[in-house]
Amino acid sequence: MGKRTALYQTHKALGAKIVDFGGWDMPLHYGSQIEEHRQVRRAAGMFDVSHMTVVDLRGAGARDCLRRILANDVGRLPGPGRALYSCMLTPDGGVLDDLITYWMDEQWYRVVVNAATRDKDLAWMREQASAFEVNLAERTDLAMLAVQGPRAVEIVAGVLDSRSREAAGALRPFQAVAAGGLFIGRTGYTGEDGFELILPADEAVARWEELREAGAAPCGLGARDTLRLEAGLNLYGSDMDESTTPLESGLGWTVAWQPEERRFIGREALEAQRARGVARRLVGLVLEGRGVLRDHQKVHAGDAGDGEITSGSFSPTLGRAIALARVPAGTGDRCTVEVRGRELAARVVEPPFVRNGRVLVELD
């Protein structure tokens, strides 16, 4: 038996198919993964993401600590109530994890890291934090719900009390607020508008039911995966890990090189790699014909060399197989993928494939 969120029984009662995810018993889907995917693209879906690890960093040194351990720079945030996506790197420049940091007030940052990397993340952060005046607290008392889709903002607003509703209504993308015992971030992992809500675990079931009655369809981690893939958002452990740097994972944009005097962990390794030239890059693939792309299938890019699919699946929105793949830097706009002994033609595209319900890649 794995670990269970406060909503486990609720998922069971809704008929969820439960699978192990990073040591947690989580819902894969509640009947149809594709239908849940479509719900998020056209209306609103709701995910229990309480398996993710919430860590609060408090103290006068919180900001300096994060400026040291994150490749992106919380110093760039214009004020509290803002969120930042970043990689946390090893000294070699490999990706330890990717995470979201919310700057809440002068002495409080909230970080959300992946469930599967919890142990190593906490150990690493604690070790690094010892050099700063900061206290780290894992918030196992909290649950986390993501409500995503074009109707998500309206649905969440409808279940909040007037004070929280006003605060949530004022949020722009990548902003967050703590109001009325609820933490609300206008963030997500689907390529759609929406909120991520962090709340006391003992309130999760009641909130979930309210949101469901208001029209947010329960969605499992299966739909979450195809949604994030369409949105061109990396999955830790598949698209990048400690053996790859952000520069070869499509995440160069998250590395804050300026100011130069900020010596974040992994910086020297990344600078050296950048100076040498980055040999591989992460791209999107769209399969031209029928079939399904899968993780670890081999990619052939002609004279440029070979690569590998890091995340592959079927895109319900495109009606085609799509993938993220790590390929040689010189790869052109066509390649082939080895699928069960056959070479299938694919186009190389710039992710995302879909954002806010719209297809962003040309299909033919």
Add this chain to the structure above:
Amino acid sequence: MSEIPTELRYTSSHEWVEDQGDGTVTLGVTDHAQDALGDLVFVELPEVGQELAAGDACAVVESVKAASDVYAPVKGSVVEVNEELEEHPEYVNEDPYGKGWLVRLELAEGVGLDDLLDAAAYQAVVEAEEE
């Protein structure tokens, strides 16, 4: 609880077989199999005329989650495939024993269905897996 029609024969790898009474059999994947796979998005079928030994991989059903081989339950040659699945792989989910059939085989000389599981035996296989 998955549906297991009593008039069909089964394999422990979750194929069903229907005797057409004219020397041919129709086969597909069971309700239990489609449920375990989740939404199908692609079905790869054999060529008509292809000769298969019992246990040969003869089709692939792919869901959003995974690809799974379908094995020939008996020796025979492919006489027909369900071409509608090219456009509608979801038929396998919606109606695994009907619209979602995969392949029709002409049985090889002397081949019968006696070695295959009956519904009760297949039920036991499913229950053992679900434990």
